[in-house]
Amino acid sequence: MYLDIQQMIRARFVEAVDEAFGIKTSEPVLSFPPKVEMGELSVVSCFELAKQLRQPPRKIAEQLAPRLLPLEGVDRVSIAGAGYLNFHLDRARFASELYQLRSFPPQPAAAGGNILVEHTSINPNKAAHIGHLRNAVLGDSFARLLRFRGYSVEIQNYIDNTGVQVADVVVGFIHLEKKNVEEVERLIGDTSVRFDYYCWDLYARIFQHYEENPAASAWRSEALKAIEEGAGAWAQIAERVSTAIVLKHLETMRRINVRYDLLVEESEILRLDFWKYAFEILKQSGAVRYEDAGKNRGCWVMSVDDSGGAGSDQEAGAEDVKILVRSNGTVTYVGKDIAYHLWKFGLLGKDFAYKQFYSYPDGHRVWRTAIEGEPGSPAFGRASVAYAVIDTRQSYLQNIVAAAFRALGFREQAENLHHFAYEVVGLSPGCAQEMGVELSAEDRERPYIEVSGRKGLGIKADDLIDQLVDKALQEVRARRMTEDAGEQQTCARMIAVGALRYFLLKFSRRVIIAFDFKEALAFEGETGPYLQYSVVRARNIFRKFQESRAAFDAWRLGESIDEERLKNFLGGDDSQDFWELILLAAQLEMVAEQAISSSEPAAMAKYAFRLAQAFNNFYHQHHILSETDPARQNFLLFLVHLVNESLTRALDLLGIEIPERM
């Protein structure tokens, strides 16, 4: 609704300029006056027009202002400063319409087809850590935002089950632990052992072993080869390990409200010869070439020189190329990734088969790719837009995939292939020391310490979640809201997840999070629990109201909220706070759009916080249940209702649930 008004203002402004001056101008960017008294939306274009029209901006504004009205939903237009055109909304009408919307219904299906979001994509060789959580939470929230805006979204999780990382763990089982397939299976089935944690340690051990015995790394290539071929005991162990770990990852992510639609496994990409198809297309289009001399002799390479190469440095001589096929004939990771991405857009001319892999309590199923499928699978892939949530260190590789698309002539798809790049999660030096890492003086000065799976250094996702749940449980018990242990647990879990997800989402993508227990475990200030608490407070008002009076019914509230009444309450100078609260609550959709266009879920997180803050302030200033004027009381309840709707939805978009009590 707010978005609609903005669009109307933009369009009307263009018309008005045409009427008044006979020139075509582009749609203006709207800004927001510093204070609501000055209006809610502002057009600053008069400054730009001043030069073209050879008139002072203020004079232009004066000529335009009368032509901008009448405009539906706008009460008046004022001219401020040297030439700002400020639009003052019809407050009562705005509030009333917002109320009619009730609960921000999902948008009607947006045009643009299927949007594919790939996230999580953890190597299936050990437990997930805090960095993986950032990836999953970003991707999940982004997908929620897209769905909220009416897009059809498919969530994929790429499983690199044939790579070196899995091979290393297989080497560990075989050479360090001397285990065979049956023994590994027994270990997986042993409920007293956390298998993903076990592999975490084993992975660190094998790396230590490699360092001490450089010759041992020959085992790795041996294992890798066996796994890629998919036959024999080693491949079986790899399959068992990766499947068991993927299950663990799904369960870890489920704890924090993250779900998937499809697991795309590298083993199927290999076995269905996706690369061959991609390679054929690449060769035909001339995007790749065979090197018969030089340092890359015997390899198939692709030029990464994106710009077209007109002015690039000839004297350096070293053209930027990326090897896709090694001299021994095997394909590199990027090659497989190109094939995968071609498939995402339905450009490969080849599809997977699918099998069910996992199902959630509500019946939603996760499918996995397969050689031979099961009936009933949805149609996956065929995306028109794809986002890959991958950390920023892989930007180079992602650019190569896009470059391959362009070289193949898929320019439009290349434009729609987005690398959703985010920065890693490191450990604050203090945190690293708490974890028992010895730091050099230089390290202590660093802003963060890199986590390392090879050293086993990192915060395991489930450990962190457990800690958060423990802490939340203590708080819940201390507050004595309920004696029911089950309810305490449920509450604690929601609070813990709220804290974690908000902590990971409040930072914008491009900043490195230096993980610190104190900050991550905080429940006060700008945190998830603060937001949840705000909603719980709002709902408590309704609850109490209901206890003392007739049942509170948001629908009936509407009867007393006619525009005349709203005018009374929103008209006066003392009503600024009320109006600001309504205006803020109305910005949900606008913020969602912004979060999508900038690929920045943090925008939604920040918005939710601002709204909660405004509400808490309001809550302290106005005591609703003791309000003696029934009309005013109804109006205040109406405000709380709007905030509740908006904030609840905002939190849902962040994947944060609201506990019954707090």
Add this chain to the structure above:
RNA sequence: GGGCCUGUAGCUCAGAAGGAUAGAGCAACGGUUUCCUAAACCGUGGGUCGGGGGUUCGAAUCCCUCCAGGCCUACCA
């Protein structure tokens, strides 16, 4: 060498596609609870927006340059 990212309050970070007086949380200090639950609220102090040029009516935001830090630049995935 090349590419990308970052630099805003003591700390951690926001700053809508250039707009009107640069914000928040934490930390510090001071206040507010016989309750619609204080996981809250209010107040105080704290800033050459890394430095310097430029474009513009207007720059934390755009351009150039320098400084500092990080990441990437494999016949690893």
